[in-house]
Amino acid sequence: MNNNRSVLTSTGDTVDLPELAVRLKNTSVSVIKEMTYLGALEQNKGKDIVSLGVGLPFYPAPDFIHQHAIKAIKNKKDIDKYTLLTGLPELRTITAALSQKLLGIETSSDDILITPGSMAGLLYSMLTLVNPGDEVILPSPYFSSYGEQVSIAGGIAVPVPMIEDKKTGYRLDVVNIKKAITKKTKAVVINNPQNPTGAVFLEEDLRSLAEILYETKIYVITDEVYDFLIYDDTSYFNIASIKKLWPRVIRCCSLSKKYGMMGWRIGFLHTNKKLLMHILKIHDANIVCAPHISQEAAIAALTGPQGVVNNHRKWLKRNRDIICKRLDNLPDLFSYVKPCGTYYVFPRYNLPISSIEFAKKLLYEAAVVTVPGIGFGPEGEYHLRLSFGSPEDAINKSFDRIELWWNVKKRSF
Ligand SMILES: Cc1ncc(COP(=O)(O)O)c(C=O)c1O
DSSP states (O other): OOSSOOSOOOGGGOOOOTTSOHHHHTOOOOHHHHHHHHHHHHHHTTOOOEESOSOOOSOOOOHHHHHHHHHHHHHOTTTTSOOOTTOOHHHHHHHHHHHHHHHOOOOOGGGEEEESHHHHHHHHHHHHHOOTTOEEEEEESOOHHHHHHHHHTTOEEEEEEOEEETTTEEEOOHHHHHHHOOTTEEEEEEESSOTTTOOOOOHHHHHHHHHHHHTSSOEEEEEOTTTTOBOTTOOOOOGGGOGGGTTSEEEEEESTTTTTOGGGOOEEEEOOHHHHHHHHHHHHHHTSSSOHHHHHHHHHHHHSOTHHHHHHHHHHHHHHHHHHHHHHTOTTTEEOOOOSBTTEEOOEEOSSSOHHHHHHHHHHHHOEEOEEGGGGOGGGTTBEEEEOOSOHHHHHHHHHHHHHHHHHHGGGO
């Protein structure tokens, strides 16, 4: 059972149905999508809405990826067909080689499954490992979909609060993660850099966690969607590079944000071959294969010029600096930990109202979409998640509106 549900109930005007499977009674659409939906409703009424809500970077996929895909459509005879269940052999080989180079862990293409985004890999992981009543530890606040995925698998999400410190940033609370482990714990999810806090976890904390997990049968599921997006001279350490954790590691990797390819729905899962053979049952029953054309585009992305990734990082760092400056101008409303990675900041606000009430006020009274922190687990309450993946002018316009709203409303709190 997920414990941060029902934060909003607007999407599709959901009503309870007696015939519904229990797994869906305990599950809801992520609060991120719900706020986007509410924003769209306002827009449909003709209102000018700006968004710091949804986690989309503003840049498109680079032209060389588009050109490769166009060529594949024109010239590749079997482009309209399914690929092998596991994915195009060439793409598996490329991602295996990249994984081995990144982690220093011997990897063959047999350890790789090409997936429709990392989200599929994450859901497959839960469905493969979690029995009803099993527990999955989520350092909290956490990406809301993890809770839903655990719940769909019949498991129990166990949020373990991270340490929130303005100076050191958000840190894993390894001592409390250890205390949260029970006989039912199946996995710990490590999303590094982390959505929604923008934290990049310290190597020493990840190594301490690995020491604890090594003694158990618990899997580490990594969500590496933002692994390219680290700012300043923050050092990044991937827990999956710790050899002794293997084979109990599942890496969920993605091209979505790195190459601006969210809509292509393409990523890959990396684990041990024995487990992969079972994960395939879910993949087969679900989608047969990741979209063929997207696999072709992924080959172009991973083998093409990587300067584009540096540009994406550079643009988003500029946005990070802009949003931090704008937050600094509102010290009586917000305090925050400066994000070292991702394109999210998770400010704490200084108002006696819930994060849902606050996000709704900002939507209906200031025409700005934000995401209420409660959607990211209990530790998220009294925070908002703000995305700075939006273009610079949307960030500035949003904050102009929030400042105006605050100047008018502050006396009423
Ligand atoms: C932490 C995290 N994991 C996974 C995803 C989904 O990634 P993909 O597009 O690869 O499915 C997102 C998207 O915002 C995310 O923020």
